[in-house]
Amino acid sequence: MIVETGHYALVLALALALAQFAIPFIGARLNDAALMRVARPAAITQFLLVALSYGALTYAHVVSDFSLVNVIENSHSLKPFIYKISGVWGNHEGSMLLWVLVLSLCGALIAIFSHAMPDRLRSDALAVQGLLGAAFLLFILLTSNPFARVAPAPWEGRDLNPILQDPGLAIHPPLLYLGYVGFSIVFSFAAAALIGGRIDAGWARVIRPWTLFAWIALTLGIAMGSYWAYYTLGWGGFWFWDPVENASLMPWIAGTALVHSAAVMEKREALKVWTIFLAILAFSLSLLGTFLVRSGVLTSVHAFASDPDRGVFILTILVFFIGGALALFALRAGALPVGGLFAPISREGALVLNNLLLSACCATVVVGTLYPLALEAITGEKISVGAPFFNTVLIPIALPLALLMPIGQMLSWKRGDLVAALQRLRVAFFVGVFAAAGFGAWYGTPFLSIAAGGIAIYLVVGGLSDLAIRARGRAGHPSFKRLAGLPLSAFGTSIAHAGMGLTLLGLAATGWGVESIVAMKPLSFYDVGPYQIGIESVSPRQGPNYSEVYAVMAVRKDGATLATIEPAKRFYQARRMSRSEAGIVTLGLGQVYAAIGESHEDGTIDARLYWKPLVTLIWIGALVMAFGGALSLADRRLRIGVARRAAAPALEPAE
Amino acid sequence: MSRVSTVETGSRNPLPEGEGGRRRRPGEGRLTQRISRPIVIAQAAEGHNGKGATPHPTRLRRATLSPWERGRALILFIALIFPLAAHAVTPGEMLADPALEARARAIAAELRCLVCQNQSIDDSDASLAKDLRVLVREKLKEGMSDAQVREYIHARYGDFVLLRPPMKPDTLLLWSAPLIALLAGAAAVWIAVRRRSGLAAASPAALTAEERARLDGLGVARFDDCESQE
Numbered sequence: 001m002i003v004e005t006g007h008y009a010l011v012l013a014l015a016l017a018l019a020q021f022a023i024p025f026i027g028a029r030l031n032d033a034a035l036m037r038v039a040r041p042a043a044i045t046q047f048l049l050v051a052l053s054y055g056a057l058t059y060a061h062v063v064s065d066f067s068l069v070n071v072i073e074n075s076h077s078l079k080p081f082i083y084k085i086s087g088v089w090g091n092h093e094g095s096m097l098l099w100v101l102v103l104s105l106c107g108a109l110i111a112i113f114s115h116a117m118p119d120r121l122r123s124d125a126l127a128v129q130g131l132l133g134a135a136f137l138l139f140i141l142l143t144s145n146p147f148a149r150v151a152p153a154p155w156e157g158r159d160l161n162p163i164l165q166d167p168g169l170a171i172h173p174p175l176l177y178l179g180y181v182g183f184s185i186v187f188s189f190a191a192a193a194l195i196g197g198r199i200d201a202g203w204a205r206v207i208r209p210w211t212l213f214a215w216i217a218l219t220l221g222i223a224m225g226s227y228w229a230y231y232t233l234g235w236g237g238f239w240f241w242d243p244v245e246n247a248s249l250m251p252w253i254a255g256t257a258l259v260h261s262a263a264v265m266e267k268r269e270a271l272k273v274w275t276i277f278l279a280i281l282a283f284s285l286s287l288l289g290t291f292l293v294r295s296g297v298l299t300s301v302h303a304f305a306s307d308p309d310r311g312v313f314i315l316t317i318l319v320f321f322i323g324g325a326l327a328l329f330a331l332r333a334g335a336l337p338v339g340g341l342f343a344p345i346s347r348e349g350a351l352v353l354n355n356l357l358l359s360a361c362c363a364t365v366v367v368g369t370l371y372p373l374a375l376e377a378i379t380g381e382k383i384s385v386g387a388p389f390f391n392t393v394l395i396p397i398a399l400p401l402a403l404l405m406p407i408g409q410m411l412s413w414k415r416g417d418l419v420a421a422l423q424r425l426r427v428a429f430f431v432g433v434f435a436a437a438g439f440g441a442w443y444g445t446p447f448l449s450i451a452a453g454g455i456a457i458y459l460v461v462g463g464l465s466d467l468a469i470r471a472r473g474r475a476g477h478p479s480f481k482r483l484a485g486l487p488l489s490a491f492g493t494s495i496a497h498a499g500m501g502l503t504l505l506g507l508a509a510t511g512w513g514v515e516s517i518v519a520m521k522p523l524s525f526y527d528v529g530p531y532q533i534g535i536e537s538v539s540p541r542q543g544p545n546y547s548e549v550y551a552v553m554a555v556r557k558d559g560a561t562l563a564t565i566e567p568a569k570r571f572y573q574a575r576r577m578s579r580s581e582a583g584i585v586t587l588g589l590g591q592v593y594a595a596i597g598e599s600h601e602d603g604t605i606d607a608r609l610y611w612k613p614l615v616t617l618i619w620i621g622a623l624v625m626a627f628g629g630a631l632s633l634a635d636r637r638l639r640i641g642v643a644r645r646a647a648a649p650a651l652e653p654a655e
Numbered sequence: 656m657s658r659v660s661t662v663e664t665g666s667r668n669p670l671p672e673g674e675g676g677r678r679r680r681p682g683e684g685r686l687t688q689r690i691s692r693p694i695v696i697a698q699a700a701e702g703h704n705g706k707g708a709t710p711h712p713t714r715l716r717r718a719t720l721s722p723w724e725r726g727r728a729l730i731l732f733i734a735l736i737f738p739l740a741a742h743a744v745t746p747g748e749m750l751a752d753p754a755l756e757a758r759a760r761a762i763a764a765e766l767r768c769l770v771c772q773n774q775s776i777d778d779s780d781a782s783l784a785k786d787l788r789v790l791v792r793e794k795l796k797e798g799m800s801d802a803q804v805r806e807y808i809h810a811r812y813g814d815f816v817l818l819r820p821p822m823k824p825d826t827l828l829l830w831s832a833p834l835i836a837l838l839a840g841a842a843a844v845w846i847a848v849r850r851r852s853g854l855a856a857a858s859p860a861a862l863t864a865e866e867r868a869r870l871d872g873l874g875v876a877r878f879d880d881c882e883s884q885e
Contacts, residue, residue, distance in 0.1 A: 242772070360836040367829060371828070386775065387818060518746050
C-alpha cells in the first residue's frame with residue numbers, strides 16, 4: 001500500500017509539474033498575477049509529492065520488500081541499515097528518483113527564497129523548472145519505474161554491488177546531485193531572463209548564491225567521490241579520467257567559470273551575454289553527464305543501440321532543453337543591452353582570461369569524453385582516450401591558469417595596473433620559488449611536480465596576501481580591524497584560491513609517491529619511503545553480509561611502531577564478488593596506504609604498499625575551496641532575500 | 656562461517672559470470688587437499704564466539720600452531736574463501752631489474768585493459784591485463800625499446816589499446832581541440848572587444864601621472880580601496 005502511494009504520488013507530481021509549467025508561463029504572458037501566483041505552491045507541493053514517493057521507496061528498501069524488482073535487485077535482508085537507505089540511490093531507478101527529488105527541491109527553494117524578485121522572472125523560472133521536472137518524471141514513469149512489482153516475491157534479494165556498500169555511497173551521490181541539479185536553478189533563471197528579455201545586475205545577484213550553492217555541493221561531491229575511489233579500489237588512484245568522472249568535472253569547470261563571470265556581472269554589469277551562456281552551459285553539461293552515465297552509451301555504443309529506450313528518452317530531453325535554451329539564446333542574446341566597459345588590464349579582463357582558459361579546459365574534457373563515442377558511431381573505429389591524453393593536453397592550460405589566479409585578484413576593477421599587481425605578488429612569487437627549490441631538494445624529481453608544487457605554494461600565499469594587503473590599507477601597517485571589516489566574499493575568494501593551491505600541491509605530490517609491490521612474508525618488514533611496514537597477523541572475520549580476511553600491519557619508523565593498519569579483502573556471498581578495503585593511516589599530511597591481494601603456498605601474501613606524501617591536501621584543498629565558497633555565500637550582500645534592500649543602494653549607509 | 660560453507664565456497668568452481676574478468680580457476684583437487692589446516696583455523700575462530708562473527712586476532716594468535724604454521728594456514732584459508740582475489744601488478748610478474756621494471760610500469764600505464772571499463776593494464780585485475788603485462792616485460796627483456804614495445808602491442812590490438820590515442824587524421828580534431836577552443840575563445844573575445852571599441856573611446860581617459868599625484872595629494876581614496884570597504 002505504501003509502495004502504491006509512492007507510485008501514485010509520482011504520477012501526481014508529474015501532473016503538477018505540467019501545471020507548474022503551463023499556468024505561470026501563460027500568466028506571465030498575459031500579465032495575470034493570479035495565474036503567476038500558482039507557481040510557488042505548485043513547486044512546493046511537487047517537491048512534497050516527490051519526497052513522499054522517495055520516502056515510499058526508501059521504506060520498501062528498509063523493510064526489504066522483495067515484491068519490488070528494484071529491492072530484489074539491489075538489496076538483501078542482511079545488508080546493514082545504512083546501506084538499505086543509501087542503496088535506494090545505488091541503482092538506476094533509485095538514482096533517477098533522487099535526481100528528480102533534488103530537482104523538485106530546487107524548484108521549492110526558488111519558490112521559498114524568491115520574495116525579492118520580479119513576479120515575472122520568478123514565474124518564468126519556476127515554469128522552466130516545472131517543465132524540467134515533468135520531463136524527468138515522465139522518464140522515470142515510462143522507462144525506469146522503481147515501483148515495479150513482481151509476483152511471486154522471492155525470499156531473498158540479490159544484494160547491492162559490494163563496491164557501493166560503503167559510507168562513500170551514502171554521501172557522494174546526494175552531494176553530487178545537489179551540485180548537478182543545483183545548476184538547474186541557474187539554467188531556469190537564464191531561460192526566464194531570455195524569455196522576459198530583461199537582464200541586469202539584479203539578475204546576477206539572484207543567481208549568484210544559487211551558482212555558489214551548486215558549485216560548493218559539486219566540489220564536495222567530486223572530492224568525496226574521488227576519496228571513495230581512492231580508498232576502495234585498492235591501487236591508490238583517485239582520478240581516472242573515466243567518462244563518468246568527466247561527466248561531473250565538465251559542469252564543475254563550467255560552474256567555476258560561471259561563479260567568476262557572475263561576479264563580474266553583478267559588480268560591473270559586464271559579461272551579461274557570456275554569463276547567460278555559461279548558466280545554460282553548466283546545466284547542459286549536467287544533462288549531458290546524466291545522459292552519458294544513465295543511457296549505457298559508455299559501456300558501448302552497441303549496448304546503447306540494443307536497448308535504446310532509456311538512452312533515446314534522455315537524449316530527447318537533452319536535445320529539447322539544450323537546443324531550446326540555445327535557440328532562445330541565439331534569438332534574444334543580441335537584444336540584450338551592452339554592459340559596463342573595462343580596460344583589458346583590469347579585474348574584469350583577468351576574469352575574461354580566466355573564463356577563456358576554463359572554457360578551453362571544459363571543451364577539451366567534453367571533446368575527449370565524447371570523441372571515442374562519436375568516432376565509433378561514425379566510422380566504427382574504436383579508440384581510447386585516457387589519462388595520458390588528458391594529462392598531456394590539460395596541464396599546459398591549467399598551470400598558466402593557476403599562475404594568473406592571484407594576479408587577477410590583485411587587479412582593480414575597470415582599469416588595473418599590472419606592474420603594481422605583480423609587485424604586490426612578489427612575496428608570493430619568492431615564496432613559491434623557494435618552495436619549489438625546497439621540494440626539489442627534499443623530494444627530487446619529477447620536474448613537473450617541483451614546478452607544480454612551487455606554483456601551488458605561490459597560489460596559496462598569493463591568495464592570502466590579497467587579504468593581508470587589503471588589511472594593511474593605504475596606511476601601510478596591518479590592522480586587524482581593517483581585516484575584520486573586509487567583506488566575507490573577499491575572504492571567500494582568497495580562501496577558495498588558497499584551497500585550489502592546496503589541491504594542486506596534493507596533485508603535484510603524487511609524483512613523489514613511493515610504491516612497493518611485494519610478496520610479504522609474515523613478520524618481516526619492508527621499506528616504503530621513510531617507513532617500514534610488516535604483517536603482524538592475518539585473520540578471517542565475519543561482517544554482516546560479507547566475510548573478510550584482514551591483515552594487521554604495523555607501520556614503523558626507526559624501530560618505533562607509529563600505527564597499525566588493517567587492509568582487508570572482502571567477499572560478498574550474495575553476489576559472489578570480492579573487493580579490497582585499503583588500510584590507510586594519515587601521518588602528517590601524507591598517508592601510508594596498503595592493499596592486500598593474492599596469497600601463495602609459501603606463506604607470502606601479495607601486497608601493494610604506498611607512501612603518498614601530502615596526498616590528503618588534494619581533498620583538504622577541496623574542502624577549503626568549498627569553505628571559501630560558503631563564506632562568499634554567507635556574505636550579507638549575496639544572502640538570499642536581501643536583494644530587495646540591495647536594489648536601493650543609495651539609501652543604504654556604507655557598511 | 657560454518658565448516659560446511661567453507662568447503663562449499665572453495666569447491667564451487669569455476670565461478671559464475673559477472674566478476675569483471677577477475678575469474679581464476681584453482682584446481683579443485685588441490686583445494687580439497689588444502690582444506691585440512693584452514694578448517695582448524697576456522698573452528699578456532701568460531702570457538703571464540705558462537706556465531707563465528709569477528710574473531711579477535713589475539714585469540715587466534717593463542718592457537719596451538721607455531722607462527723609459521725599459523726601464517727601459512729591462514730593464508731591458505733584466504734586462498735580458499737577468496738578464489739577471486741587477484742591483484743593488478745603482482746610481485747611474481749615483476750622484473751628483477753628495477754630500471755627495466757620502471758619502464759614496464761610506465762608502458763603499462765598507457766595501455767588499456769581491453770576487457771575493462773577504462774582501466775590501464777597496470778591497474779587492472781583482469782587476466783587479459785596480466786597477460787599483456789607479462790608480454791610487455793618479455794619484450795623489454797628481449798631488448799626492445801619502449802617505442803618498439805608499444806608498437807608491438809599496438810600492431811596486435813589496434814588503436815583501442817592505446818590510452819593515449821595515436822596522432823592520425825581521425826584523431827586530429829581530438830588533439831587540436833584545446834587549441835581550437837583557445838583560438839575560438841580568443842577570437843570571440845577579440846570580436847567583442849572590437850565591437851565595443853567605439854563605445855570605449857567615449858569612456859573617460861586614464862588619469863595622467865600628474866593628475867594621479869594631485870588626486871593622492873587631496874587624500875581621496877583610490878577606487879580599489881573603496882572596493883575593499885564596501
